[in-house]
Amino acid sequence: MSERGLLIVFSGPSGVGKGTVRKAIFESKGHDFEYSVSMTTRQKRPGEVDGVDYYFRTREEFEAMIEAGEMLEYAEYVGNYYGTPLNYVNKTLDSGKDVFLEIEVQGAGQVKEKAPDGVFIFLTPPDLNELRERIVGRGTDSPEVIDERMRVAQDEIEMMALYDYAVVNDEVPLAVKRVKDIIASEHFRVERVIGKYRKMLTDFNNQEKI
């Protein structure tokens, strides 16, 4: 019996090291989920391959897909679109495989609305653990600098509230292990497996009555 795959949404504040951790996860042993290649309107750089690094599309093509509701999420950065085509994600999930999205927090909010049963993992900067030290600094910072740090920390924490898990990126191998453990454990959540058992009993009951 084929179970639907998990949609894993991996995000966090910019500069936290999402790409590094994601690459290390996909280079590690013992993972069996698929990476969802993003779509973009930016120029292909030397060495990049369409369908591997990104799906490279024109602005018109991208906007047509947005119009047609064919993007799971998208955002615009410095004049270019970046986003996740819905079709690949759905096809892969339906085949029973987990799909791993590494996206910006803006996009993660859109996915949360469309697919609330996804597994939302927020990567936090190592020093969020040392929030106090970071904010107060070494006692030599101006009140303005401290206030700005407070504001950034507050924003990060409020972003985090939309997610299921918060993983500290203190050391890449540790962050990789945490993310993989979380994904493995999510497969054992009762709400994900109980339907399978119930369906089996219902099917069997119906069959018996025929």
Place this chain on the structure above:
Amino acid sequence: MSERGLLIVFSGPSGVGKGTVRKAIFESKGHDFEYSVSMTTRQKRPGEVDGVDYYFRTREEFEAMIEAGEMLEYAEYVGNYYGTPLNYVNKTLDSGKDVFLEIEVQGAGQVKEKAPDGVFIFLTPPDLNELRERIVGRGTDSPEVIDERMRVAQDEIEMMALYDYAVVNDEVPLAVKRVKDIIASEHFRVERVIGKYRKMLTDFNNQEKI
């Protein structure tokens, strides 16, 4: 900053191998949670130590604790009480350590009411995965036998619905790994960590205003 420990409730249908898996978890490396010793009114057997195997108490002492609301859960089996004293569990959780309870499903239901934020793990028999085969058998079973198996399977599935995770006990080392991964991952759940960050910011704001 000391975070409250997790209450881990490990249960499942009788005969599934809860005790074997629990022992293997506590003998394994890399766990740091405390086992909550149960209390009982049954006779101490040769070699058993009070406070290690069980807290051995008289029926009067046990009933006085029930009356005083000092039991997290309890049940009666073949004329003896078995249960979990609340005091040890709370003290250990308050000290920041995780507490691991291995209890019967009857007791787990009581804990769920009192501590819904616990991590509830249900150990399932290996062959729940092969439910159909188990129910239909080899085609030689009477309809009565098949009906009885259906009823048992249905009961197990409905029990499972109260839990957060369902772990298959196909091989003890695999079940051990799954349970440990689940406990590790639960520590990263946003609802468990975000309060810590928010409190830090609030404390800092208040301090600044003094």
